[in-house]
Every structure is written in structure tokens, then in C-alpha cells.
Amino acid sequence: MDQPPHGRAEAFLVGDAPLLRFHKRLALYSGGGPFLDGYVLSVIGIAMVQVTPQWGLNSAQQGLIAASATIGIFFGSFLGGRLTDHFGRRRLYTVDLIAVIVFSAAQLWVDDFWWLFLLRVLIGVAIGADYPVAASLLTEFTPKKYRGPFIGSLTVMWFAGAASAYLVGDVVTRLSDQGWRWMLASAAIPAALIVLARVGTPESPRWLAGKGRVDEANAVVAKIFGPHATLEIEPGRPAGGVDALWKSGYFGRIVFVTTFWTASIVPLFAVYAFGPRILTGLGLDGRTASMGSAVITILLLVSCIIALTAINKLGRRTLLIHSFAWSGLTLLLLGLFPGSPVSVILCLFATYAIFTGGAQVLQLVYPNELFPTEIRGSAVGLASSLSRVGGALGTYLLPIALDRWGVGPTMLGAAAIALAGLAVSVAWAPETRGKSLVDSARI
Numbered sequence: 001m002d003q004p005p006h007g008r009a010e011a012f013l014v015g016d017a018p019l020l021r022f023h024k025r026l027a028l029y030s031g032g033g034p035f036l037d038g039y040v041l042s043v044i045g046i047a048m049v050q051v052t053p054q055w056g057l058n059s060a061q062q063g064l065i066a067a068s069a070t071i072g073i074f075f076g077s078f079l080g081g082r083l084t085d086h087f088g089r090r091r092l093y094t095v096d097l098i099a100v101i102v103f104s105a106a107q108l109w110v111d112d113f114w115w116l117f118l119l120r121v122l123i124g125v126a127i128g129a130d131y132p133v134a135a136s137l138l139t140e141f142t143p144k145k146y147r148g149p150f151i152g153s154l155t156v157m158w159f160a161g162a163a164s165a166y167l168v169g170d171v172v173t174r175l176s177d178q179g180w181r182w183m184l185a186s187a188a189i190p191a192a193l194i195v196l197a198r199v200g201t202p203e204s205p206r207w208l209a210g211k212g213r214v215d216e217a218n219a220v221v222a223k224i225f226g227p228h229a230t231l232e233i234e235p236g237r238p239a240g241g242v243d244a245l246w247k248s249g250y251f252g253r254i255v256f257v258t259t260f261w262t263a264s265i266v267p268l269f270a271v272y273a274f275g276p277r278i279l280t281g282l283g284l285d286g287r288t289a290s291m292g293s294a295v296i297t298i299l300l301l302v303s304c305i306i307a308l309t310a311i312n313k314l315g316r317r318t319l320l321i322h323s324f325a326w327s328g329l330t331l332l333l334l335g336l337f338p339g340s341p342v343s344v345i346l347c348l349f350a351t352y353a354i355f356t357g358g359a360q361v362l363q364l365v366y367p368n369e370l371f372p373t374e375i376r377g378s379a380v381g382l383a384s385s386l387s388r389v390g391g392a393l394g395t396y397l398l399p400i401a402l403d404r405w406g407v408g409p410t411m412l413g414a415a416a417i418a419l420a421g422l423a424v425s426v427a428w429a430p431e432t433r434g435k436s437l438v439d440s441a442r443i
Contacts, residue, residue, distance in 0.1 A: 011228045014205070014221060015144045015436045022224055023142055026201070027150045030138040031157030032194030033130030036100055038161030040069050040123055040187050042297065046169030047180035051116075054177070059403050061113055063396035068117045070392040072124020073131075074385045080129030081381015085374065088211075089137040090203040092129060097195050099126035104188040108181050123187070128388070131364070132381040139368040139376065140206040141224070144436055148311040151368055152361035156308065159301035159360075161190075166297050205231055206373045206437075232438050250371065250443070254383060256428040257367045260320065261387035263421025264359035266394040267331060267352075267414035268300075295346075296353050303357030316362060317429040323358030324425055328418030330355065335412030359421065363387075369432045372441040 044066055052062060076096075084092055103122045110116045135154060142150045168186055172179040202224065208217035209231055221229050311319055330352040334345070364380070371379035394417075401410045432440040 011230060013232050013436075014141075014225060014229055015232055017143045017225050017229055019143060019146055020224070023146065023150065026138055026141055027153055029194065029197045029201070030134035031154050031160075032097065032190070032198070033127055033134050034154045034158040035161035035164075036097070036130075036187060036191055036194070037069075037073070037127050038158035038163075039165045039190065040104075040120070040127065040161075041165075042162040043165035043169050043183055043187070044069070044120070046166065046173060047183050050173060050177060050180040055113060057113065059399040060396075062399045064117055065113070065120065066399075067392040067396040068120035069124035069127070070388050072121040072126075073128030074124075074388040074392065076125035076128025077131050077381045077384035077388065078128075079125070079381070081132035081378040081384075083129070084133045084136055084377035084381075085207075088203050088207055089133050089140075089377070090201060092133045093137065093201055094195050094198045096126050096129040096133065097191050097198075099123075100191040101188045101195070104191065105185050107184040110181075128381075128384065131384050132377040135364050135368050135380050136207075136373075136377045137201070137204050139437070140204040140373060144434065145312075147369070147437075148316070148365055148433065149308045151365045152304070152308045152311055154364050155361040156301065156304045159297065159304055163297045163301055164190075204373075210373050232436055250375070250379070252428075253370045254379065254386075256424065257370065257379075257383040258386040259424045260324075260359065260366075260421050260429070261363045261383055262390035263324070263417050263424065264356065264363060265387055265391045266417050267327075268356060268360070296349050299350050299353035300357065300360075303354045304361050305357075306354075307357040307361045310358070311361065311365070312433060315431050315433045316365065317425070317431045319358040320362050320425045320429050321422065323355055323360075323362075324418055324422035326355035327352050327359070328415055328422055331411055331415035331418055335408050335410075335415050338406070338408035338411065366432070369435070369437065369440040370430070373437070 048057075048062060048065065051057065051065070055061075057065070080092060080096065100123055103119050103126065107116065107119055110119060135151060138154070139147065139151055169183050172183045172186070175182075202220050203216070205217035205220040208214070208220065217231060221231060307319060307323070314322075330348050334348050334352075337344075340348075367380045367383045368376060398410065401413065
């Protein structure tokens with residue numbers, strides 16, 4: 001634990017507190033769930049290269065396996081949001097990832113399509129539950145100056161997990177034709193490390209205060225920030241639960257967050273789940289396609305890091321609009337000219353990777369800033385769940401679309417979704433830069 005800033009003689013709000021090592025550790029540990037999400041979603045794309053011929057999977061079965069974790073996240077995010085608003089952030093912060101360890105390890109012995117599907121759904125449920133828990137906890141502890149970059153860093157961890165999956169997968173698939181089993185089970189290792197790191201994390205003082213446990217909240221604040229720190233008062237708190245999301249103007253915010261989140265992940269999830277296959281369809285051979293997917297993943301990671309440096313300079317709204325505009329244009333070009341030289345195809349995919357980062361990092365920033373503490377977890381969970389409907393549907397339909405229509409029309413469909421996200425952002429995206437959580441959540 002950090003030494004609190006006792007040397008500050010003047011009182012200050014938690015939202016104006018200095019940055020402590022506690023915040024940095026919390027951001028790192030909270031990124032464990034998104035890391036596992038990116039790892040689990042991406043590693044299946046490589047594993048399917050071996051699983052498909054061994055099990056004789058058709059396109060529909062491939063789509064179900066690829067979408068299984070996303071289906072689980074749909075249920076897990078909603079459930080996790082409800083539970084974290086009711087029982088607190090701390091209780092679920094470690095329990096959810098223990099399930100990831102168990103179900104990931106069980107994939108070593110799976111020998112049936114439906115068992116693999118079920119295990120990956122359960123892994124998705126556990127990972128999905130972690131999103132509202134970890135994001136709410138990080139949001140409610142972080143000073144407003146660092147809130148955007150810190151919450152956005154959770155998305156960077158998603159891409160770090162995805163990049164790690166491609167690197168691990170490329171090595172393991174060369175060892176044996178059963179390497180896919182070890183590849184899928186390997187998610188248990190980072191999950192175990194994250195669980196151990198999270199032990200001892202304190203409860204959110206904002207959640208405690210919202211439940212009337214003011215003395216406990218003040219004790220946490222004093223321990224972390226020192227005796228001169230105080231919590232901002234959140235007036236007019238809505239009753240907790242999903243019902244409050246439909247009242248007092250919050251319905252419009254849920255629609256905005258869900259729509260732009262869906263538009264940003266559908267093309268991305270399709271690329272991740274079937275990246276090698278898409279690149280093969282665009283003219284690359286198998287080995288080059290796999291390595292191309294790994295390079296694109298690394299570029300996506302770099303893109304998100306760039307977006308984090310720009311989120312406070314450009315503001316949330318401007319960053320979101322430009323991200324959708326340029327990434328959508330790139331997908332449009334891929335769809336219109338699928339027969340371009342390999343170098344052009346790779347450059348276009350790389351350009352998409354560079355520009356999509358802004359929309360990706362804002363997926364968790366906006367919902368955590370636009371809703372008050374009492375319903376923050378439920379809002380993040382609901383938005384994550386609803387967006388995953390589109391993500392799961394897109395991932396399921398992608399191999400079918402590739403078989404029936406080819407890469408060009410499929411990329412045009414992805415472009416249309418991204419440009420729809422642009423239209424929604426231009427119409428509805430608010431600006432929350434520099435605002436306290438009280439002000440940004442106020443209708």
C-alpha cells in the first residue's frame with residue numbers, strides 16, 4: 001500500500017487526488033479480465049486451424065465455437081453488473097476469474113463439439129462478469145485527470161491478451177496436432193496470476209457510501225489518500241438496479257453506449273476470430289496469413305496506446321468520431337478492392353488497426369462516466385451484454401458469409417457497421433473530458 005499524501009495540509013476531493021502507486025497497480029490488475037477476454041477470443045482463431053479438420057466441423061459449427069465465449073460474456077456481463085451493484089466490487093473481483101482457471105484447464109480433455117462449446121460459454125460468463133466489477137472499481141478510485149487513460153488502458157490489456165494469444169498459438173501449433181488443447185488451456189496460467197495479484201484490494205468507498213456505510217467509506221479513503229481527502233457527494237441518487245437505467249434520461253445513454261460499442265466490436269471480433277482465414281481469402285498463404293494476423297494485433301495494441309495519449313487532448317467525442325470515420329473507410333476499400341496486391345491488403349488492414357483504437361478504448365470509458373455509482377456496474381454490464389449480441393452474431397455469421405459471398409462483400413458489411421457507428425457518434429456522443437464523476441453522470 002502507498003504512503004498516503006499526509007503532507008497535504010489542505011482538504012481535497014478524491015477526484016482531485018494525486019496519482020499513487022495504488023492506482024497504477026489497480027489499473028494493471030483490473031486489466032486482467034480484458035486481457036483474458038482478448039486471449040480467449042483470439043486463441044480460438046488459431047486453434048480452429050487444427051480443430052476443424054480433426055473434428056470435421058462445418059461452417060455453422062465453426063461459427064458457434066468462435067462465438068461461444070462471446071455468448072457467455074453476454075450473460076456474464078449482465079449478471080456481473082447486477083451483482084457488483086448489489087454486493088459490492090471487492091467480493092467478485094477474484095471469484096469470477098477462479099472460474100476461468102477451472103474451465104480453461106478442462107479444455108485439455110474435451111473431445112466433443114458440444115462440450116467445447118459449453119466450456120467456452122462458461123469461460124465467457126466468468127470473463128463477462130469481471131468487466132463491470134473491475135471497471136467500476138477502477139473508475140471509482142481513479143482521479144478525474146487520469147480516469148480516461150486508466151479506464152481506456154483496460155482495452156489495451158485486451159489487445160495485449162490478443163497479441164499474446166497469437167504468439168503462444170503460433171508456437172504451440174508447431175509442437176503437435178493436439179497443440180490446440182494446450183493452447184486453449186493456457187488461459188488458466190494468466191488467470192491464476194491475476195487472481196493472486198488481486199487479493200487484498202479494498203472495497204470502493206463510493207459504493208460503500210452509496211449503501212450508507214459512510215464510516216467504512218471514509219476509512220478506506222483515509223487509508224489510501226490520507227486524512228485530508230473526502231468523497232464527492234452524489235445528489236439525487238437513483239435506486240440501484242436495471243430499472244433505473246430506463247428512467248430519468250438514462251435510457252438514451254444506454255442506447256448510445258450499446259450502439260457505438262456494438263459497431264466497434266463486430267468488425268473487430270470478426271477479424272480476430274477468423275483473421276487468418278480472411279487474409280487467406282485475400283490472397284495470403286497459411287503461414288503468412290497467421291503472421292499477418294499477429295502483426296495486425298500488435299498494431300491494434302499500438303493504436304490503443306496512441307488513443308490513450310490523445311483521449312484527454314482531443315476529448316472523447318472527437319476521438320470517437322475520427323476513429324469510426326477512418327477505420328470504416330479502410331474496411332470499405334478492402335471490400336471494394338479485395339483483389340489488390342498482398343502488400344496493399346496488408347497496408348489496408350494495418351490502417352484499420354491504427355484507426356480503430358479510439359473507438360475501442362472508449363467502450364469502457366463512456367459507460368463508466370455517464371452513469372452514477374449506484375447503477376454504474378449495471379450500466380456497464382448491460383451495455384457490454386447487449387453489444388456482445390452483435391459481436392456473437394457477427395462472429396457466427398462470418399464463416400457462413402465468407403463461404404457464400406466471399407471476402408469482398410463480407411468486408412463491405414463490416415464497413416457498413418463501422419459507418420453506422422460514425423453516424424451514431426456524430427449524433428449522440430457527449431463530451432465528458434475533465435468532468436467529475438458527479439458531473440459526467442448528471443442528466
